[in-house]
Amino acid sequence: MAIKQISVFLENKPGRLDAMTDVLTEANIDIRALSLAETKDFGIVRMIVDDVYETATILKDNDYIASMTPVVAVRIPDIVGGLNKVLKCLTQAGINIEYMYASLAGKKSDHAYMIFRVEEVQKAEIALRAGGFLLANQDDISDM
Amino acid sequence: MERYYQEELECASRETMVALQNEKLVKQVKHVWDNVPYYRKLMEEKGVTPDDIQSIDDLYKLPMISKYDLREAYPYGLLGCDLKKCVRIQSTSGTTGKRVVAFYTQDDVDLWEECCARAITAAGGTNEDVCQVSYGYGLFTGGPGLNGGSHKVGCLTIPTSSGNTDRQIMFIQDLQATILCCTPSYAAYLGERMKEMGLSPDEIPLKAGIFGAEAWSEEMRRDIENTLGIKAFDIYGLTELSGPGVSFECSEQSGMHINEDHFLPEIIDPDTLEVLPEGSEGELVFTSLDKEAFPLLRYRTRDICVLSREKCSCGRTLIKMKKPKGRSDDMLIIRGVNVFPSQIETVLLNYGYAANYQIIVDRKNNTDTLDVQVEMTPEMFTDNLGEIEKRQKDLIDGLKSMLGLKAKVTLVAPKTITRSEGKAVRVIDKRKI
Numbered sequence: 245m246a247i248k249q250i251s252v253f254l255e256n257k258p259g260r261l262d263a264m265t266d267v268l269t270e271a272n273i274d275i276r277a278l279s280l281a282e283t284k285d286f287g288i289v290r291m292i293v294d295d296v297y298e299t300a301t302i303l304k305d306n307d308y309i310a311s312m313t314p315v316v317a318v319r320i321p322d323i324v325g326g327l328n329k330v331l332k333c334l335t336q337a338g339i340n341i342e343y344m345y346a347s348l349a350g351k352k353s354d355h356a357y358m359i360f361r362v363e364e365v366q367k368a369e370i371a372l373r374a375g376g377f378l379l380a381n382q383d384d385i386s387d388m
Numbered sequence: 389m390e391r392y393y394q395e396e397l398e399c400a401s402r403e404t405m406v407a408l409q410n411e412k413l414v415k416q417v418k419h420v421w422d423n424v425p426y427y428r429k430l431m432e433e434k435g436v437t438p439d440d441i442q443s444i445d446d447l448y449k450l451p452m453i454s455k456y457d458l459r460e461a462y463p464y465g466l467l468g469c470d471l472k473k474c475v476r477i478q479s480t481s482g483t484t485g486k487r488v489v490a491f492y493t494q495d496d497v498d499l500w501e502e503c504c505a506r507a508i509t510a511a512g513g514t515n516e517d518v519c520q521v522s523y524g525y526g527l528f529t530g531g532p533g534l535n536g537g538s539h540k541v542g543c544l545t546i547p548t549s550s551g552n553t554d555r556q557i558m559f560i561q562d563l564q565a566t567i568l569c570c571t572p573s574y575a576a577y578l579g580e581r582m583k584e585m586g587l588s589p590d591e592i593p594l595k596a597g598i599f600g601a602e603a604w605s606e607e608m609r610r611d612i613e614n615t616l617g618i619k620a621f622d623i624y625g626l627t628e629l630s631g632p633g634v635s636f637e638c639s640e641q642s643g644m645h646i647n648e649d650h651f652l653p654e655i656i657d658p659d660t661l662e663v664l665p666e667g668s669e670g671e672l673v674f675t676s677l678d679k680e681a682f683p684l685l686r687y688r689t690r691d692i693c694v695l696s697r698e699k700c701s702c703g704r705t706l707i708k709m710k711k712p713k714g715r716s717d718d719m720l721i722i723r724g725v726n727v728f729p730s731q732i733e734t735v736l737l738n739y740g741y742a743a744n745y746q747i748i749v750d751r752k753n754n755t756d757t758l759d760v761q762v763e764m765t766p767e768m769f770t771d772n773l774g775e776i777e778k779r780q781k782d783l784i785d786g787l788k789s790m791l792g793l794k795a796k797v798t799l800v801a802p803k804t805i806t807r808s809e810g811k812a813v814r815v816i817d818k819r820k821i
């Protein structure tokens with residue numbers, strides 16, 4: 245089960261990321277993972293949140309440009325080389341990773357999740373499940 | 389069925405029109421000679437008297453005037469009649485700061501409003517229409533001109549003036565406005581707001597729009613037409629000559645018919661001042677034929693365009709002018725290259741961006757810099773940074789091939805470029821400060 249990532253356009257200026265997270269905090273949105281890709285003048289914030297649709301609505305109401313993208317959240321086994329095993333599995337399946345980032349540890353969870361943005365989500369999921377890895381679904385994220 | 393406001397003039401044969409223009413020109417020159425010492429002096433310096441002007445073929449003998457003369461003669465130096473006969477002034481700031489003040493007698497106002505009535509009729513307006521005038525009212529000619537034209541056609545006129553967008557939309561919806569008059573940038577903004585409110589083009593009662601007072605591209609026209617579900621008509625004018633309605637578009641949407649029974653056009657080479665043959669691109673020069681209070685002979689508009697007498701499918705025989713490339717006042721010279729904001733707008737829309745942009749020109753280390761700031765749109769956004777950068781680079785290449793100049797493109801957040809209720813501020817030239 246792929247989960248939905250929210251991507252937001254931000255200008256690369258002081259205070260912009262602050263202002264956006266303020267808006268989400270005010271609406272009681274919990275950010276479970278966040279990564280930032282930037283150029284000299286703009287950036288893209290990618291987030292995993294507890295309530296995707298509420299977040300999308302609030303961002304739109306506040307004149308942000310946001311989009312939703314399916315991504316794969318994989319629980320990283322708590323062993324040496326855990327991430328390495330996941331990456332190997334994806335490589336063997338011929339999956340190209342566009343980008344990846346780590347999830348913040350949840351309140352109830354003692355596991356680390358890695359978020360993968362790949363072209364072929366379904367193919368990645370099948371390969372990872374077959375490799376014995378645990379994937380998070382939207383409910384897992386919300387309950388995290 | 390094409391409708392005309394004054395068919396006998398709008399569709400007159402060439403012979404009839406020339407005869408009328410000859411007669412009016414002789415009278416207008418005499419009027420200026422007798423009443424405007426400032427222009428009489430220019431004629432005397434050139435050794436021309438009213439006797440030398442017998443027909444429009446003699447027009448070239450007259451001296452030209454420009455904005456410079458309007459400033460020199462400010463405020464009363466070009467007045468052509470007793471102030472007692474004047475009933476109105478209109479004024480424009482012009483880009484250089486000092487205001488232009490134009491005077492009108494009641495006949496001048498009527499003539500101007502008739503020109504606007506022709507434009508509204510050409511856009512399909514009749515006394516069954518509800519015409520919302522969202523141009524600014526006041527010193528700016530947009531509001532008063534279209535308001536008067538709308539009355540003459542007999543439309544129910546809603547004088548909302550500019551601003552208060554939600555109220556504009558409320559009137560359009562509640563009173564079922566069918567014609568909208570405003571600047572193209574404001575029309576685009578109204579369209580954007582109505583789209584946000586979830587109104588589809590079918591739910592908007594408007595059928596036509598008359599948009600002018602700033603340069604806009606063909607692509608912007610199509611965008612406005614699609615969001616509002618209307619046919620958008622261009623209108624052109626200058627406060628110096630009366631206001632909007634000097635020329636107007638018909639259903640063919642391929643240039644604007646000049647009301648040449650009132651305003652005689654010429655195209656000149658702006659450098660040599662030589663009159664150019666029909667079809668040449670050059671500076672547009674107008675001679676008023678009927679003005680009492682503010683007659684102008686051979687007034688240089690600074691607008692670069694082309695005239696054409698090709699037969700028009702609407703049946704009007706009035707000469708057509710192509711949409712000006714831009715006022716030479718708007719023209720920027722960047723690293724020695726002539727750049728019109730309208731060219732930049734065309735590229736932006738062609739590459740999928742919206743017409744929400746600002747052009748910032750500066751000088752760094754003695755080199756001019758051109759920064760085009762354009763708002764990100766939901767359509768152009770993706771979570772893939774590389775893809776956005778690629779689109780940004782494509783846009784830079786597109787600008788380069790249009791302008792012959794390398795520009796910087798800055799993507800900015802939505803709604804950060806101030807929405808304009810009148811004329812959009814498209815250019816910030818920091819070099820002048």
Ligand SMILES: [Zn+2]
Binds near residue numbers: 645702704
């Ligand atoms: Zn026509």
